[in-house]
Amino acid sequence: MIRSIKGLLRTSLEGSVIIETPAGIGFRVNIPLGSGLYKLSDGSEVEVFTSMVVKEDSMSLYGFTSKEELDLFEMLITVSGIGAKGAMSIMSTLVPRDLKLAIASGDSKAIAQAPGVGKKTAERLILELKDKVGSDFDFSGGAATAQPEAAITRGSVRDNAVEALVSLGYSRTEASTMVGRVPEEGLTAEEYIRRALISA
Numbered sequence: 001m002i003r004s005i006k007g008l009l010r011t012s013l014e015g016s017v018i019i020e021t022p023a024g025i026g027f028r029v030n031i032p033l034g035s036g037l038y039k040l041s042d043g044s045e046v047e048v049f050t051s052m053v054v055k056e057d058s059m060s061l062y063g064f065t066s067k068e069e070l071d072l073f074e075m076l077i078t079v080s081g082i083g084a085k086g087a088m089s090i091m092s093t094l095v096p097r098d099l100k101l102a103i104a105s106g107d108s109k110a111i112a113q114a115p116g117v118g119k120k121t122a123e124r125l126i127l128e129l130k131d132k133v134g135s136d137f138d139f140s141g142g143a144a145t146a147q148p149e150a151a152i153t154r155g156s157v158r159d160n161a162v163e164a165l166v167s168l169g170y171s172r173t174e175a176s177t178m179v180g181r182v183p184e185e186g187l188t189a190e191e192y193i194r195r196a197l198i199s200a
Contacts, residue, residue, distance in 0.1 A: 002061060005029065006047040009040050015088070017063075019046060029063035030084075033092035034154025036065055036163045053077070053084045062088065066172050072096050075132060079125045086121070090114040095152045095159065097176045100133045102126075152176055161192035 005027055011018040016030045017037055029048055031037055037046060048063035049070040062084060064070045069091065076087035090099065093114040102110040103126050111122035152158045158179050165175035178196035187195070 001052050002027075002050050004047060004049050005061075005063065007045070009037065009042060009044045009046050011042070012038055019048065019063075027061060029061045030088060031063050032069075032088055032154065034159060036166065037063075039163065051077075060084065065166075066096075068096050068171075068173060072099065075129060076125070079128050081121050081124060082117075086114075086117055089116050090125075092154055095154065095162070095172075095176055097173060097180070098152060103129050103133045106130065152180055157187070157189050158182075158192055160189040161196065164189060164193055165196065 005019050005021065007019045007021040007027075009017060010020045010026060013028075015033065016028055018026045018028055020026045029050060031048070037048070040046065048065060049067050050061050050063045051070060051074055053060045053062060062073060064073060073087050073091060076082050076090060077084055082090075090111060094102065094110065099111070101107070106126050108119055108122035108126055111117060111125060112119045152162060161179045162172065162175040165178060166172055170178070175196075178199070179192050181199060182192050182195045184191075184195070
């Protein structure tokens with residue numbers, strides 16, 4: 001099973017990219033909408049963590065820029081009725097931390113914002129995964145929720161600020177937390193980055 005691919009970004013398509021390995025093989029990898037890979041230029045060297053989904057009539061690769069995203073995707077597809085496409089829709093709508101928070105807090109409305117995911121499916125997802133992600137959050141005021149964090153939507157100004165911090169060496173989780181803790185709304189990406197760094 002292919003668990004990661006490292007090579008050159010060759011083509012960005014709607015919902016996927018082509019990555020050419022040093023051996024000259026081009027792999028089509030499905031990625032979430034809003035992924036930082038879309039912002040890279042042709043020929044950029046990239047590495048993605050992948051999950052291969054095999055069906056009777058097809059084999060597909062789903063790729064992510066962090067192990068956290070890969071783990072979350074593989075957790076989502078274990079839920080009855082979700083599937084790879086549903087999982088990608090959810091991950092294209094909510095960044096990992098916000099998705100985990102929605103699951104842990106039972107916020108089915110936030111998850112149901114994903115195209116093709118209804119309220120009942122969102123509730124089933126929460127029921128099956130709440131115990132698996134709940135330990136990441138302390139709703140009694142522990143470190144994980146000591147400071148309220150704003151939701152970060154894919155492609156938003158806050159998400160652009162997160163991508164910039166990741167390029168500076170922060171992990172996606174760290175960057176999302178830093179930007180999410182900036183209380184002001186309506187700032188530019190540069191302002192979010194500056195305030196996130198000041199409060200870090």
